[in-house]
Amino acid sequence: MDEVRSGFCAIVGLPNVGKSTLLNRVLGRRLVAVSAKPQTTRDRIVGVHTIDLPGETPERAQIAYVDTPGVQDGRGPLRRYMREASIAAAADADVVLLIVDALDRKGRMPERMTEADAVGLGDASKAHPLIVALNKVDRAGKPDLLPVIEAWSNAHPGIEVVPISAATGENVDTLERVIAMKLPVGAPMFPPDMVTDRSPQFIAQEIIREQLYHQLGKELPYACAVQIETWTERKGEVVVGAVIVVERESQKPIVVGRAGSRIKELGIAARTAVAEALGKPVHLSLFVKVLEEWSRNERDIEKLGYKST
DSSP: OOOEEEEEEEEEESTTSSHHHHHHHHHTSOOSOOOSSTTOOOSOEEEEEEEEOTTSSSSEEEEEEEEOOOOOOOSSHHHHHHHHHHHHHHHHOSEEEEEEETTOTTTTSGGGGGSTTTHHHHHHHTTSOEEEEEEOGGGSOHHHHHHHHHHHHHHSTTOEEEEOOTTTOTTHHHHHHHHHTTSOEESOSSOTTOOBSSOHHHHHHHHHHHHHHHHHGGGSOSSOEEEEEEEEEETTEEEEEEEEEESSGGGHHHHHOGGGHHHHHHHHHHHHHHHHHHTSOEEEEEEEEEOTTGGGOHHHHHHTTOOOO
16 A cells, blocks of 8 residues: 555544444444443454545555543542543543533533542643544534534634534544545555454453343443453354452352353353354353452453453
């Protein structure tokens, strides 16, 4: 591939504003876990998308999106890990894409980013071009959005505010073009067929965790993790053994359900979703393990894959 506009775009914002939904929409595939529960995303995840730029020079762009956890305050090593991942992604990016929930009357205004839980992210974003994507506009009244767009434009001169709906895809193409035009010109950073820097095992792990959120809803313990323990590929299919980790014995029956009914339903849904993502048949076995107070223990957090880089 000849020269392109190429660089990293950090997708940042408060919890539950639609960051992962946007990344999945852009890539056209399920890469990261999405649910209505805040802090579903726990890791920085890179998704690569190459787009055409008709009429521009160069005429193509390769955008490496970095999905991040929703930034928030809070004690404990797991929350600290997620907060640091968000801030580091913003600091390292070529462009920062701040996702704002158009339905959140307080959270959608610029002043929200100066509060204690978000100020670190706001400071890290200042060194780079900043784009605000005003998300969920499919459910917001258009006249109601004009003051929000004006407030962001006044708070950050030269900023571009793009109303979108990550759920429906409305205006996402326009947003990508705006991002691309702020990236430096140079050689592509990744092979043309690359979609993510994450392994199939990680993607499977994310999908299983997503199904946990969907199956358990409000009953799901916050500190719940998934770990792939066995992975065997044979004759066009994948055999996966995964462990669901909870923090207390009292949480185990919540995941397992009466006579194993809930974990059975979870396994069926997760197996179907993982097979769709991998494009091949999947055999999935799920087990539940208790790791006492793992989210409060630095060593246990690292064992489960949450390592600072």
